[in-house]
Each structure stands twice: as C-alpha cells, then as structure tokens.
Amino acid sequence: MxxxxxxxxxxxxxxxxxxxxxxxxxxxxxxxxxxxxxxxxxxxxxxxxxxxxxxxxxxxxxxxxxxxxxxxxxxxxxxxxxxxxxxxxxxxxxxxxxxxxxxxxxxxxxxxxxxxxxxxxxxxxxxxxxxxxxxxxxxxxxxxxxxxxxxxxEGRQRYVEFIKTTIPAGHRLDGLKVVIDCANGAAYRAAPEALWELGADVVPLGVSPNGRNINDGVGSTATARAQELVVKSGADLGICLDGDADRVMLIDETGRVADGDQIMALFARQWAKEGRLRHGTLVATVMSNLGLERYLEAEGLTLLRTGVGDRYVVEAMRAGGYNLGGEQSGHIVMTDYATTGDGLLAALHFLAEMINTGKRASELTRIFETVPQMLKNVRFTAGALPLENEKVRKVIADSEGLLSGKGRLLIRKSGTEPLIRVMAECEDKALMEDVVDRIVDEVTRVAG
CATH class of the missing domain: 3.40.120.10 (Alpha-D-Glucose-1,6-Bisphosphate, subunit A, domain 3)
Structure with missing residues (x-):
C-alpha cells in the first residue's frame, strides 16, 4: 500500500x-x-x-x-x-x-x-x-x-527554558547584537524571548503576525530585509527562521547569507575536533553542495546523502547512530538535543561558537568554497506528469551526458508543492545554466 x-x-x-x-x-x-x-x-x-x-x-x-x-x-x-x-x-x-x-x-x-x-x-x-x-x-x-x-x-516557556539549557553553562550573549527574523510565524514570541533572556541585544523583525503575512517578504526564504537591517543596525548576526522555525539562514555582520551547508560544515568540524561527531559522519540530502562533500573529505569526515526531506535525514541518523545532519535549506538536526530540525537551536549554538572562538560571524560562515549551483522550479497543473514525458526524459538524459565528469544533475518532484525542481552543479557556470534552462524549458512546455 x-x-x-x-x-x-x-x-x-x-x-x-x-x-x-x-x-x-x-x-x-x-x-x-x-x-x-x-x-x-x-x-x-x-x-x-x-x-x-x-x-x-x-x-x-x-x-x-x-x-x-x-x-x-x-x-x-x-x-x-x-x-x-x-x-x-x-x-x-x-x-x-x-x-x-x-x-x-x-x-x-x-x-x-x-x-x-x-x-x-x-x-x-x-x-x-x-x-x-x-x-x-x-x-x-x-x-x-x-x-x-x-x-x-506554559508550553512556549517550557520550550524556551529547555533550549537555553542546550548551550554550555555560563555562555551568555551579553554584548552581542542579534537581528531575529521570525517570518511572522510560530517563533514570533519564543525566539526573541530566548535571545533576550540569554543577554543579547535583540533587534526583532517579522514578529507582528496577522494571519496573512507569514513568510511574506520575511523569513529564511526572503532574507533581504534582514540583511539590510543587520548592516544598518550594526548587528553581529542575523537569524532568519521560516514560518514554523524548523529552518534557519544566518546573516553575518556584512550582510552575507549562510545556508544550512555552511552551518553544518562548521558544526561538523568543531564536533569532530571535540570527539563528539558520531562515526565522523554528517548526514545531508542530495541537494547539499558538492563543495561541502569535498570539504568534509579533506577533513577526513564522511558525508552521507539521503533523499530530500528532513524526515529522511533523521531516519538515516537514527538508523546509523549519527548525531548531526540537515539540509541546505536550513534544517539543522542535532539529535543530542532535539528530534527534528530546529532553527533557533542551531542559531544559539552558532552564537556559542562565536563566543568560544572570539571570531566574527563572517569568519565562521565561510567554511568552504561552494561549487556553482543553480536551482529552478517549474509549477505544474494537477494530474500532469511532466517527468514521464518522453521528450523531457531525452533532454534530461542528454544533459546528464553533457555534465558527466564535470558536475551533477538532480531533477525531482517536490513532496510538498506541485513543483518540479531542476538543480545542477558544475564548475563551468555557462554549461550549468544552459543545461538547467534546457530542462526547464522542456518541462514547462509539457507541464500544463
């Protein structure tokens, strides 16, 4: 069934x-x-x-x-x-x-x-x-x-108290200015409360929900306002959560965005040094950048890839006894503390690294050089099966041949929206763009 x-x-x-x-x-x-x-x-x-x-x-x-x-x-x-x-x-x-x-x-x-x-x-x-x-x-x-x-x-307060206990004892955020963008979503009270109680100077954004403005120009998928506010306010870090706060994007003091891959690379490196990265392995999805994989290999660590979706990351972590995983989109899963991706938890542990190392956010969010990556989405109508179309399959096969040995191609149907996601990675940006555009054009033609 x-x-x-x-x-x-x-x-x-x-x-x-x-x-x-x-x-x-x-x-x-x-x-x-x-x-x-x-x-x-x-x-x-x-x-x-x-x-x-x-x-x-x-x-x-x-x-x-x-x-x-x-x-x-x-x-x-x-x-x-x-x-x-x-x-x-x-x-x-x-x-x-x-x-x-x-x-x-x-x-x-x-x-x-x-x-x-x-x-x-x-x-x-x-x-x-x-x-x-x-x-x-x-x-x-x-x-x-x-x-x-x-x-x-008391549910929210119990969660706030718990999440504060996950960072090392004695770690306070006094002297740090933090922009927190809650996407007008579920964490609009919990996230600013946790940061303020730990001593941070909190600059809130996306904390005025009205039922219709969740993720509307704010949050982890729309970081422009937070980037501007970080620079304008002289903040040390920007934290952008999504509507239910299980994802996070971080913004350094220069306004540059760091995605889940960079955050996971930092944690994997530090946890490995401390001897607490189980089996020397990070679990991530097929969407994570090839640069992350190369970086981990150079550090003597392993990247285990899964299908897209944090549930599949967690299932692989539980099956293999791993304790760190996530997605490029900002799900960061730390099973020593939580059972699912937690954007605020990841942000607090990043702030703890800033305190431990005395380094600025910009020094901790540029762990590896990314391989050029391009992702485009094609919306399709109900009942359409564009990936089963013969012409679409031929274009995909031809594109895989062009990228062979130079990069990788990933085509998939979204599990949450009526979208076909077309992603390619390649050092040759012109080739990458040409391949993605060819596939997108053909999928669009047959997608209804």
Missing part, C-alpha cells in the same frame, strides 16, 4: 481545499486518535501546536473535535515552533504531537505534521496505518469516554 494523503512532511495543501478542509482534519484527527488509543483507555493525550496562519484556527478546532471523539485528551499549545511540539510531545508524555503548519509556504497553504510519543515524526509505516483507518469506518468513543481539551500557557 502506498501513501495517498501524507507527503514528505505530513499532510499539506491549500486551506479549505482537500485535504486541508475542516472535514478532512476532523476525520484525520479521529483516525490518529483511534490509532494511538489502541488499548481503549481514556488517559491518552495529544499536544497540538500551530503557526500563525488564519486557517490554523479552523484546522485546530477540527482536529480537536476528531481527537476527542475517539477519546484523546487534547492540550492546545497555541503558536509554538515545530521543534517545540516534538520536544513537548516527549517531555509531557503525550502519545501524539501535532503541528499545524505549512512551513515556508504562503499563508493560503496549511499542513499537519504528526509526532510519535518519542518526539520524532511518524514513520511511513505509521502514516500508512492511519491512512488505512481513514479508508474504513472510524469507531467513536462511548459518551463517557469522550476526551477533554484545554489550552495550556
């Missing part, structure tokens, strides 16, 4: 359209409740967090109705980062954690991410089991076993 509802990061879609309707969310909540309440007892609990999208209220209420109808007791956290849900699911001994968010997508989209009792995102096996329940009749609880729901105010 293949998954029909779940993608690479939970369920996602346009709000008020299947599968992100109130009716669908109610039924998904009921199915998840039935799955996790297998013993029939009424002491099971679920924590639900969300970002700041307008549709979050609708999805939250619908999920709550479905969950309580199958006997689950619901604790509503309100707006908190995705990694906070992973942490609190485990620390509060919940059977299930749910984050309502579409991450870096615009406000019109929304999504539902599920976490198991260990705080990790559900496996493919568990998601398939929930889909199987959805295809049949869902058994409601008896009237006396219907669950309860209540809002709790």
């Amino acid at each position: 293949s998954r029909k509802l779940f993608g690479t990061d939970g369920v996602r879609g346009l709000a008020n359209s299947h599968p992100m309707t109130a009716a669908s969310a109610l039924r998904l909540g009921a199915a998840a409740g039935q799955f996790f309440r297998g013993d029939g007892h009424n002491h099971h609990r679920v924590v639900i967090g969300k970002d700041t999208r307008l549709s979050g209220y609708m999805i939250e209420n619908a999920l709550t109705a479905g969950l309580t109808s199958t006997g689950m007791n619901v604790l509503l956290l309100g707006p908190v980062p995705t990694p906070a849900v992973g942490h609190l699911t485990h620390s509060m001994r919940a059977d299930l954690g749910i984050m309502i968010s579409a991450s870096h997508n615009p406000y019109q989209d929304n999504g539902i991410k599920l976490f198991g009792p260990d705080g990790y995102k559900l496996s493919d096996k568990d998601e398939m089991a929930i889909e199987a329940i959805l295809e049949g009749e869902i058994e409601p609880s008896k009237p006396e076993e219907i669950g309860r729901a209540k809002r709790i105010d």
Whole structure:
C-alpha cells in the first residue's frame, strides 16, 4: 500500500481545499486518535501546536473535535515552533504531537505534521496505518469516554527554558547584537524571548503576525530585509527562521547569507575536533553542495546523502547512530538535543561558537568554497506528469551526458508543492545554466 494523503512532511495543501478542509482534519484527527488509543483507555493525550496562519484556527478546532471523539485528551499549545511540539510531545508524555503548519509556504497553504510519543515524526509505516483507518469506518468513543481539551500557557516557556539549557553553562550573549527574523510565524514570541533572556541585544523583525503575512517578504526564504537591517543596525548576526522555525539562514555582520551547508560544515568540524561527531559522519540530502562533500573529505569526515526531506535525514541518523545532519535549506538536526530540525537551536549554538572562538560571524560562515549551483522550479497543473514525458526524459538524459565528469544533475518532484525542481552543479557556470534552462524549458512546455 502506498501513501495517498501524507507527503514528505505530513499532510499539506491549500486551506479549505482537500485535504486541508475542516472535514478532512476532523476525520484525520479521529483516525490518529483511534490509532494511538489502541488499548481503549481514556488517559491518552495529544499536544497540538500551530503557526500563525488564519486557517490554523479552523484546522485546530477540527482536529480537536476528531481527537476527542475517539477519546484523546487534547492540550492546545497555541503558536509554538515545530521543534517545540516534538520536544513537548516527549517531555509531557503525550502519545501524539501535532503541528499545524505549512512551513515556508504562503499563508493560503496549511499542513499537519504528526509526532510519535518519542518526539520524532511518524514513520511511513505509521502514516500508512492511519491512512488505512481513514479508508474504513472510524469507531467513536462511548459518551463517557469522550476526551477533554484545554489550552495550556506554559508550553512556549517550557520550550524556551529547555533550549537555553542546550548551550554550555555560563555562555551568555551579553554584548552581542542579534537581528531575529521570525517570518511572522510560530517563533514570533519564543525566539526573541530566548535571545533576550540569554543577554543579547535583540533587534526583532517579522514578529507582528496577522494571519496573512507569514513568510511574506520575511523569513529564511526572503532574507533581504534582514540583511539590510543587520548592516544598518550594526548587528553581529542575523537569524532568519521560516514560518514554523524548523529552518534557519544566518546573516553575518556584512550582510552575507549562510545556508544550512555552511552551518553544518562548521558544526561538523568543531564536533569532530571535540570527539563528539558520531562515526565522523554528517548526514545531508542530495541537494547539499558538492563543495561541502569535498570539504568534509579533506577533513577526513564522511558525508552521507539521503533523499530530500528532513524526515529522511533523521531516519538515516537514527538508523546509523549519527548525531548531526540537515539540509541546505536550513534544517539543522542535532539529535543530542532535539528530534527534528530546529532553527533557533542551531542559531544559539552558532552564537556559542562565536563566543568560544572570539571570531566574527563572517569568519565562521565561510567554511568552504561552494561549487556553482543553480536551482529552478517549474509549477505544474494537477494530474500532469511532466517527468514521464518522453521528450523531457531525452533532454534530461542528454544533459546528464553533457555534465558527466564535470558536475551533477538532480531533477525531482517536490513532496510538498506541485513543483518540479531542476538543480545542477558544475564548475563551468555557462554549461550549468544552459543545461538547467534546457530542462526547464522542456518541462514547462509539457507541464500544463
């Protein structure tokens, strides 16, 4: 059985359209409740967090109705980062954690991410089991076993206190000026609070959500405003989170952006020196730059590549016993501390490195020379299968031949949006651009 509802990061879609309707969310909540309440007892609990999208209220209420109808007791956290849900699911001994968010997508989209009792995102096996329940009749609880729901105010504070404890004792941020861009999203309160409590001079950006402005010209996918503010305010570092704060981009004091590859390279080097990089291995996806791979090899370290999606990075880390991984897009996974990517956690550990080394951000975010890389996206209509088109396949095959021995090509369908992503790396920029444009033109022609 293949998954029909779940993608690479939970369920996602346009709000008020299947599968992100109130009716669908109610039924998904009921199915998840039935799955996790297998013993029939009424002491099971679920924590639900969300970002700041307008549709979050609708999805939250619908999920709550479905969950309580199958006997689950619901604790509503309100707006908190995705990694906070992973942490609190485990620390509060919940059977299930749910984050309502579409991450870096615009406000019109929304999504539902599920976490198991260990705080990790559900496996493919568990998601398939929930889909199987959805295809049949869902058994409601008896009237006396219907669950309860209540809002709790301390969830955000518990996460802030926890994340502060992950950096070495005695490390304060006094004297450091930090721009924090929260993308008008889930971390709009938690991130500035954590930084301020650790002593930083905080310059906030993207902390005024109105339900419609999440990721709108701010955050990890739109860093221009933060770059300008870092330079203008004389900040030591800029931190750009995405809508649910599981990704981060860093900005040095000159206004230059560092992506997840540079952050992972720094941490891998430092952890290896300290003898705490397990098996001398960093786990990253096929999207990470070839320059990162070359740098790690020169340091005597290994890069293990996975499919795209932080869940696949985490699965490989758990299977191999590795403790550092992530994505070029800014998911940084440190399983010594967290069960999923955590943008704020990564930023705090970067600040700790600045303190330890006495170096400026610009010296710590240029660890390796990148190989020229180009990525273009092509949107396609529902039902279109552009990568199965014979002419598209021929163009891709011809392009692979042109790049053979000179670079690499990666073509894939997004797991969260109706997009075909075309990425190439090559020292010869003109060849790289020509290859990408050829493929994009052909995919666009057949994409509908």
